[in-house]
Amino acid sequence: MSDALFASLTAPRSVALVGASDDVTRIGGRPLRYMRESGFEGRIFPVNPSRAQVQGLAAFASIRDLPEVPDTAILAVPASATLQAVEDCAARGISSAVIFSAGFAETGAEGLALQARILATAREAGLRLLGPNCLGVFNPATGYYGTFSVILDTEQIAPGPVGIVSQSGAYGAHLAHLARARGLGISQWVTTGNEADIDLSEALEWMVRQPQTQVVMAYAEGVRDRDSFVRALECARDHGKPVVFMKTGRSSVGAAAAVSHTAALAGSDAVFDAVLRQYGAHRAATTAEQIDVAYVCAPGRYPATDRIGIFTMSGGFGIQLADDAEAVGLDVAPMPQDAQDELLSMLPYASPRNPVDATAQAVSDLGMLTRCVQTMMKRGGYDLFAGILGTGPASRTFAAPLRAALLDGFDTSDTAIRALTMSAPQDVVRSYEAAGFLVFEDGSALAHALGALARIRDALARRDPAPAPMPPLPLPDGPLSEAGARAILSQVGIPFAAGYLATDPEGAAVAAAAMGFPVVAKICSPDILHKTEIGGVAVNLTDAQAVREATAAILARACEAAPEARIEGVLVSPMIYGGVETIIGVARDPVMGPVVMFGLGGIHVEVLRDVTFRAAPFSVDEAQRMIREIRGFAILQGVRGAAPADTDALAQLLSDLSRFAIAHRERVVSIDLNPVRVMPEGQGVIALDALIELEKERAP
Numbered sequence: 001m002s003d004a005l006f007a008s009l010t011a012p013r014s015v016a017l018v019g020a021s022d023d024v025t026r027i028g029g030r031p032l033r034y035m036r037e038s039g040f041e042g043r044i045f046p047v048n049p050s051r052a053q054v055q056g057l058a059a060f061a062s063i064r065d066l067p068e069v070p071d072t073a074i075l076a077v078p079a080s081a082t083l084q085a086v087e088d089c090a091a092r093g094i095s096s097a098v099i100f101s102a103g104f105a106e107t108g109a110e111g112l113a114l115q116a117r118i119l120a121t122a123r124e125a126g127l128r129l130l131g132p133n134c135l136g137v138f139n140p141a142t143g144y145y146g147t148f149s150v151i152l153d154t155e156q157i158a159p160g161p162v163g164i165v166s167q168s169g170a171y172g173a174h175l176a177h178l179a180r181a182r183g184l185g186i187s188q189w190v191t192t193g194n195e196a197d198i199d200l201s202e203a204l205e206w207m208v209r210q211p212q213t214q215v216v217m218a219y220a221e222g223v224r225d226r227d228s229f230v231r232a233l234e235c236a237r238d239h240g241k242p243v244v245f246m247k248t249g250r251s252s253v254g255a256a257a258a259v260s261h262t263a264a265l266a267g268s269d270a271v272f273d274a275v276l277r278q279y280g281a282h283r284a285a286t287t288a289e290q291i292d293v294a295y296v297c298a299p300g301r302y303p304a305t306d307r308i309g310i311f312t313m314s315g316g317f318g319i320q321l322a323d324d325a326e327a328v329g330l331d332v333a334p335m336p337q338d339a340q341d342e343l344l345s346m347l348p349y350a351s352p353r354n355p356v357d358a359t360a361q362a363v364s365d366l367g368m369l370t371r372c373v374q375t376m377m378k379r380g381g382y383d384l385f386a387g388i389l390g391t392g393p394a395s396r397t398f399a400a401p402l403r404a405a406l407l408d409g410f411d412t413s414d415t416a417i418r419a420l421t422m423s424a425p426q427d428v429v430r431s432y433e434a435a436g437f438l439v440f441e442d443g444s445a446l447a448h449a450l451g452a453l454a455r456i457r458d459a460l461a462r463r464d465p466a467p468a469p470m471p472p473l474p475l476p477d478g479p480l481s482e483a484g485a486r487a488i489l490s491q492v493g494i495p496f497a498a499g500y501l502a503t504d505p506e507g508a509a510v511a512a513a514a515m516g517f518p519v520v521a522k523i524c525s526p527d528i529l530h531k532t533e534i535g536g537v538a539v540n541l542t543d544a545q546a547v548r549e550a551t552a553a554i555l556a557r558a559c560e561a562a563p564e565a566r567i568e569g570v571l572v573s574p575m576i577y578g579g580v581e582t583i584i585g586v587a588r589d590p591v592m593g594p595v596v597m598f599g600l601g602g603i604h605v606e607v608l609r610d611v612t613f614r615a616a617p618f619s620v621d622e623a624q625r626m627i628r629e630i631r632g633f634a635i636l637q638g639v640r641g642a643a644p645a646d647t648d649a650l651a652q653l654l655s656d657l658s659r660f661a662i663a664h665r666e667r668v669v670s671i672d673l674n675p676v677r678v679m680p681e682g683q684g685v686i687a688l689d690a691l692i693e694l695e696k697e698r699a700p
Contacts, residue, residue: 005128006206009096009198010188011142012071013042016063016094018085019076020046020054027100028076029055030148031136038143038156045070063088072096074136074146079103079114082132086118090125097122098146099131105194106133119196134193135169140186141212147189149173151180160185161214161298163207167192167200171219171246178291179217183430184298187213199224205232208241215297217290218281219246223272226592230615233279242297242456243281244290247272271589274613277629278622280459282452292449293456296419296438302457303417306331308450309382310355311373313362317388318355321421321443328451330384339379346371354380363398366405373409377416384450385418388443393424393432407435417453419446464619470659475667475694479526481568485671485690492660494653494673496687497576503569505548505555511572512547518575521550522689523558527565529691534561540575547572576686579677580636580645584654584687586616586661586671594661594668596654600632601675608632616658616665623651623658636678643680650678650685669693 015035021028028048032055035044046054049061060066063073063085073094075085079101089097104115115132122129130137136147141159145152151173162184166172169191176189187210190203200220205228207216216236223229236243249269276283284290308330312318322332334353335343343352347368351357356376362369376382392402410418419438422429429439440446473491476484486496498515501524502508512519523536531537535557538550551570558567581601589595592615599611612629614622627633627647638644653676661668672691679685 003206005095008071009098009128009130009146010137010139010144010190010206012144012146014045014068014070014072015042015144015146016045016047016066016070016073016089017054017076018047018063018073018088019081020048020051020059021076022051022054024055027148030150030152031074031076031146032057034138034145034147034152034156035143038140038145040143040145042142042144043068043070063092063094066092069093072098072146075099075101076148077101079111079132083114083118083121086121086127086129090121090127093125094127096128096130098134098136099129099193099196100134100136100148101131102133104132105196115194115196122197129197130190131193132196133169135173135191137191138186138189147173147191149176151177155180157189158185159187159212161187161212161300162294163187163210163213163216164189164218165192165200165203165207165216166190166219167195167221168219169193174287175217175219175290178287179294182291182295183433184291184295195224199228201225201228201232204243205235208232208236208239208243213241214300215242215244215294217244217246217294219248221248223591226615230275230279233276233281237280237460237462240300240460242293242460244293244297245276245281245283246287246290247276247283268589268592268595268613271592271595271613271615274595275592275615278614278618280456280462282456282459288445289448289452292440292445293452296417296449296453297456301415301417302460303383303450303454304415305383306454307333307380307382308384308386309335309376309380310386310388311376312355312357312388313359313369314388314390315351315355315357315359317390317421317443318351318357321386321388321447322355324444324447325386325450328448330447330451330454333381335376335380339375342379343372343375366401369402369405370408373406374411377410377414383416384454385416386443386446386450387418387420389420389422391423393422393428399424399428403432403435417450419450421446462621464621467617467619467655467659470617470663472663475664477696478694479529480692480694481524481526482522482531482690483524483568483571484526485692488692489657489660489671489673489687489690493656494687494690495685496690497573499571499573501569501571502551505551508551508570508572509544509547512541513544515572515574518542519547520573520575521547521554522571522573523554524568524571525558525562525565526568528558528562529693534558573688576677576688579679579683579686581675582650582678583611584657584673584676586657586668588665588669589615594658594665596626596658596661598626598654599630600635604630604632614654614658616661618655618658620651620655623654626654627651645678646681646684647678648681649683650676653685653687667694669695 019028023029024033045066046059048059051059073089105112138145140157172191340352358372421443500511518540520539541547583601585597594616595613599605604610610631636645670693673687676687
């Protein structure tokens with residue numbers, strides 16, 4: 001969508017309100033009331049064939065009767081009248097329109113068909129649609145309110161740095177309400193509903209490119225187009241704009257509800273979660289967290305390091321905040337020893353390490369508080385400051401001197417992010433915010449928000465080179481055996497243990513003797529994918545006779561279990577010992593396309609589900625981050641005297657496999673490399689088994 005078209009939707013100079021109502025409480029009345037109250041300077045054309053005036057403005061019988069072509073239209077009419085309204089907009093050459101009404105794709109086949117007709121009509125005329133089944137759009141800076149949300153009944157929304165993009169109108173409205181209560185202004189607000197045309201990805205990309213937007217809160221139940229979603233996230237990262245995401249549908253019940261709500265396909269929640277991490281977006285677990293993280297990102301400032309200094313006048317609260325800060329990855333580094341000694345000389349009963357606990361001595365002598373904070377900021381090397389003030393800022397006798405003493409502790413050139421916990425009236429909180437502090441009531445929420453701020457800083461700074469495209473290989477039109485899968489993947493650099501395909505017991509014995517004992521023998525057939533289930537694998541064969549007997553038994557069992565299967569023979573490979581056993585795979589997510597999975601093998605994947613994902617393709621640097629995400633990463637670092645594993649070679653394999661997966665996304669359904677042994681540092685990786693599932697090639 002061009003900037004001009006999206007600007008017509010979010011910052012129009014003129015608007016037609018189809019279904020305009022004189023009743024300011026009705027869906028067709030609220031947008032007009034809100035725009036008049038906000039002082040919207042654009043031209044408003046109410047369309048209502050039954051009235052000469054609506055809320056004091058001249059009304060028009062139809063869009064055809066308007067004196068000019070408006071930039072956009074708000075369609076506040078029932079579903080049954082929406083097609084005609086879209087046809088009228090298209091005939092008049094209007095650029096964009098918002099459809100409020102529900103009753104379309106989310107209701108079933110009949111509604112889906114009506115939505116499809118509306119979309120076809122709009123596309124033929126070049127008319128872009130937002131909705132249907134949405135709450136619309138608003139832009140506080142221009143006073144444009146193309147919405148019927150009731151959150152505007154009592155108070156307008158102030159302009160500010162936070163953009164909101166939401167598939168759900170109700171959730172988007174709730175975010176705007178909470179942001180307003182937190183003192184956060186809104187740059188623009190867009191709800192996409194059923195997304196017949198404009199979807200969340202397109203709205204998100206527009207939002208992050210707006211100069212007034214510093215951070216975006218987004219809500220989605222699912223996304224339709226992987227490439228446009230990734231492009232929006234990349235655009236956000238390139239513009240240095242954090243995206244704080246709420247994605248529902250974690251459970252099977254939630255995913256089913258998402259489909260019925262906006263007809264969105266949720267896809268795999270674990271994959272969606274990984275893609276957000278991959279492209280630098282923060283996924284919030286709760287709405288409160290989403291608001292908190294947007295709040296700390298809104299100023300557009302980030303700490304240079306993770307070092308946090310904690311000041312308190314209550315030891316218990318300080319320890320609790322230190323625990324929370326360390327848990328989210330912040331560095332609660334101690335004060336330098338000479339600075340600690342200096343603080344102790346001033347406050348003999350203080351705890352000067354970090355948290356710096358000034359105790360009640362600082363309450364009696366606020367000058368001590370000032371000197372403590374000055375020492376922390378000048379000598380501690382902290383880029384984050386967290387102060388615990390409790391109810392002090394709300395005290396009638398203590399609030400003013402406390403605030404003055406705290407502010408005196410900071411130098412005007414200090415660049416640290418300053419945060420406080422306090423319980424105080426809103427006007428007091430706003431006064432501290434105006435002085436440059438982030439204010440929280442709960443210390444744990446403060447720590448989690450600052451931890452997120454540090455991670456977002458790192459994510460926005462990432463500039464990995466794009467992985468080189470891989471030329472596609474010719475793939476057979478049919479299932480592959482392990483030998484076939486090995487042959488294909490070897491061409492793209494995936495290292496395998498040596499293998500020899502023998503067609504009879506004697507050939508297998510000769511091959512085993514040549515490569516050295518012990519060996520493993522496996523049935524090789526494109527029609528037998530799960531070899532162990534038919535007794536098609538024999539391990540630790542230590543001499544030629546054992547290989548002959550095992551090969552004969554494997555071939556006999558295969559013929560008995562799968563008499564129609566095509567048997568290529570028995571694959572003989574050396575037994576590989578040492579290293580760390582891992583599992584690597586590729587799956588085709590219904591939304592995100594090819595995704596690569598990585599985890600430790602054995603109990604880690606079977607019981608603990610210690611795996612992570614990335615959307616293909618990705619760089620070696622991203623693969624390294626992927627490896628470090630699993631809970632068992634310490635095993636790869638070396639435990640109990642074991643040498644560190646070759647994670648560089650592992651990262652290269654993961655990246656290469658991702659490039660192969662995206663190059664063959666139309667044919668490759670899944671890939672399993674299980675197990676893959678990661679050998680000690682400098683010795684590489686070895687895949688011991690391979691399975692590729694292909695989709696039949698489509699006829700031209």
